[in-house]
Amino acid sequence: MPLILAIESSCDDTSAAVVSDGVILSNVTASQAIHVEFGGVVPEYASRAHQRNILPTVSVALRRAGRSATDLDAVAFTRGPGLIGSLMVGVSFAKAFALALDLPLIEVDHMQAHVLAHFAEDPKPAFPFLCLTVSGGHTQLVVVRSALDQEIIGRTIDDAAGEAFDKSGKLIGLPYPAGPEMDKLARLGSPTIDFAQPDPGELDFSFSGLKTSILYKLQAKAKADPTFVRENLNDICASIQHAIVSTLIRKLVLASERTGLNRVALAGGVSANSELRARLIEEGKQRNWETFIPKVEYCTDNAAMIGVTATFKYEAGLFVDQDVAPAARL
Structure with a gap:
């Protein structure tokens, strides 16, 4: 039963989830209201906001799940597609987090995860x-x-x-x-x-x-x-x-x-x-x-779908090394 911390940062939402054997224990998202003023996502502002939001978001996700970092079996993250600056924040955080705890890394395709959001809950x-x-x-x-x-x-x-x-x-x-x-x-x-x-x-x-x-x-x-x-x-x-x-x-x-x-x-x-x-x-x-x-909360960008997808990849033994890099297009 893998316990996975999942991170999603492909655009303007910073999201973290804790998933246990495919079951969602927590799913926390920090949105960025600043882009409303510009009529669209400003990439530079998005990446800076991710830097501010990612640690608190992960901390809340772990707390709501009732788990600690030392309980985890793997760290999953969105590798792409998405805004390269936003992806860099999520990927870098996931790599550092996994390295510090000696945990395996799982990279996830954002669009593949949207499809597999259907497996976040029944009926599947x-x-x-x-x-x-x-x-x-x-x-x-x-x-x-x-x-x-x-x-x-x-x-x-x-x-x-x-x-x-x-x-x-x-x-x-x-x-x-x-x-x-x-x-x-x-x-x-x-x-x-x-x-x-x-x-x-x-x-x-x-x-x-x-x-x-x-x-x-x-x-x-x-x-x-x-x-x-x-x-x-x-x-x-x-x-x-x-x-x-x-x-x-x-x-x-x-x-x-x-x-x-x-x-x-x-x-x-x-x-x-x-x-x-x-x-x-x-x-x-x-x-x-x-x-x-799916429920609306699993339709928009969210880390729960990243964690569900990572569960399938964990079971298949599909891990990546620390040299993995974000990709705006996959």
Whole structure:
């Protein structure tokens, strides 16, 4: 029963978790509100905040788990992908912590961990299953044959779904991150505006054209009526969200048909979106899918998913040396 300290620092959240044989004993996250003022994550500020937050976050995680550093069997960390400065803080801390206690190190792929967040609690999907992973930086369709055997069969060729939410939200004056606020306002509106949904074909995604469509259409409407955006904000949010979610679900259906998999899962920060969750459940009922959606706390960046993934790697004996380095892209 390995007891693992897990550290996640790929972007602007500093997170630490203690995981015992795959069971989450604690999961603590320190967020960085400063980026709201700039409308996006400022890498230098993010890395400095990680330096301030990481020791207190790890200390709280150990205390809440009721364990001490000497009880640990391994230290796990996010190696990438992510912001290189943020990753350096987490990787360096994990290496020093492990070296001081003579503990093995386990490096974890951030996107693989999002998929395996489904194993943080019951019900857990049986293998194989199909996973739609959507976040601020990635949009992927993944065939998951086993915990450590994942094949990406579709991905974005330009912008990710999360970026489409944030950038289009910025166009209409929503605060960063725009996704949660857009979700809230969309529930009060109706998708009455049609935006272009470019399709690169097959199982890949494209959201840059959608952002352009939103920009031009709203500019045209605002030119005719300067109050249009303000007076129709709820409907605009509902229309943007509907366009993004429809694209995701359409590709997911195609992937299920292509692979023959009817166990379908959702993962990543954007999977916290209420319409996406509802549409997946609805589609699952219509197509007789077995659907899996993690709790919201395991959708956003968190160390619990790093610890769960590390448990599988610990059991497989997959450790790394002290010379391991962070990687912005894996």
